[in-house]
Amino acid sequence: MTTAIRSEFDQGIALTPRPGGPGRYDGELGAGWQIGGGINGGLLLAVAGHALSLQHPGHPDPMSISGYYLSASRPGPVTVGTEVIRGGRSLSTGTASLSQTDEQGRSVERLRVLASFGDLGAAEGEVHTSAEPPRLPPPDQCIGMEHAPPQLIEQAALLERFDLRLDPATVGWALGQPSRNGRIQGWFRLADGRDPDPLLLLLVADALPPVTFDLGMPGWAPTVELTVHLRARPVPGWLRVVHSTRNLAGGYFEEDAEIWDESGRLVAQSRQLARAPRPA
């Protein structure tokens, strides 16, 4: 079974089963998903999530997925191994590992993932959300990446895959005037128009520029750990995304993301621990 290729994202997470290796797959990390010299961590999490979704019949959706980033991924072939830990009635839990072969021909692990899968379509029960979606100007009044500093685009090929419109109130950093509030927010959709689904939300959780830009700290911020909780299946259309941090200390910071769909539903919450950019 090979995944149908519908969009750049589906191509980015496509997997070919390895002959003779149940639960093992080959993939290809496209150069178009690079950022700051490596492959975007959200895309890697979506690759792992895709492999795990194939292990759990009846439980297609990552309810909770945690990735620990071990070394910087490079464009090129990637192998994915999975292990089913437990199959339950409403949740199944498994682990996945992404590896690449280095210049010396050695296998190097890039990412280890633990996740519980379920069926968001079967989710029942009341919705009690005290979180509020970000108030954003309409997309056409937000800042597209065509206005981004060239040195940002240069290091972030993946931005060309996105139709990302940032709230003007949170892009002062692009003009050398960061708000220092620790918040970046905006509208997100894929440039090729593919609609959001749970696997895409894993990418979106790590899609905005590092929130440290807004603290006046340019430079890339490598992810140590990223956990995403999927809370509902998104409806088609734009997503609203907020990234924020409340504690940068000792060389690390947390980056929280909330993702809202066009119906106004909070569809994903995530938190990552990342290394603070080094002073220039």
Add this chain to the structure above:
Amino acid sequence: MTTAIRSEFDQGIALTPRPGGPGRYDGELGAGWQIGGGINGGLLLAVAGHALSLQHPGHPDPMSISGYYLSASRPGPVTVGTEVIRGGRSLSTGTASLSQTDEQGRSVERLRVLASFGDLGAAEGEVHTSAEPPRLPPPDQCIGMEHAPPQLIEQAALLERFDLRLDPATVGWALGQPSRNGRIQGWFRLADGRDPDPLLLLLVADALPPVTFDLGMPGWAPTVELTVHLRARPVPGWLRVVHSTRNLAGGYFEEDAEIWDESGRLVAQSRQLARAPRPA
């Protein structure tokens, strides 16, 4: 090497190496750590964290630790297996698994853990915290567990291990008047006076009553996943703890915890995904 027994907590996480099994340990889950019929998830995470801290010389502290809860733990023997995934300069990553033997003599996995360890004592760099510690009345003006409803204490032996003083403003639920803000906060220390350290913070991240009590939903809330980020080593003394939720939907809710030490430092941030209590 056997861990020195200093307090009930140290006894609760004590491990004996398994002969011939490197990285494998035997422990004992004490009946005193029960809550709602199982062993408290924070204590289990601390047991796993203890085992992993022994695998990573020079990296004693869990910088980020994620636990996926597979089945309800019972008082009695537990075995812990560990695997070192990667040893790095500033971080080492490993996995741990807690298992118990069921009535039929089968090994049943309770908890799978992924974690990156480092040295919080070596953490350098500025501290930029926009989060604010909770404003609490002094401990002697807060509500001790001696005032808790008997049916709560009955199901939560672990509360006797704690000196927990809840903010009167967030305990209306105990009188049938939940605030419905989704917030419970208070002071925490161990009843036997043992001072906090990083492993204890793993327990504290899951130590308060479920925040769903404050939404008017009594009943226990099984944890699906719990990730704790340790941000600094705590100084001796009281801890301030805030549990909050912003989204209960489709039968699940997230519970965020912040833990502050007596010096006013934010020492840990955690988030868990839990199942909402079923309507009575």
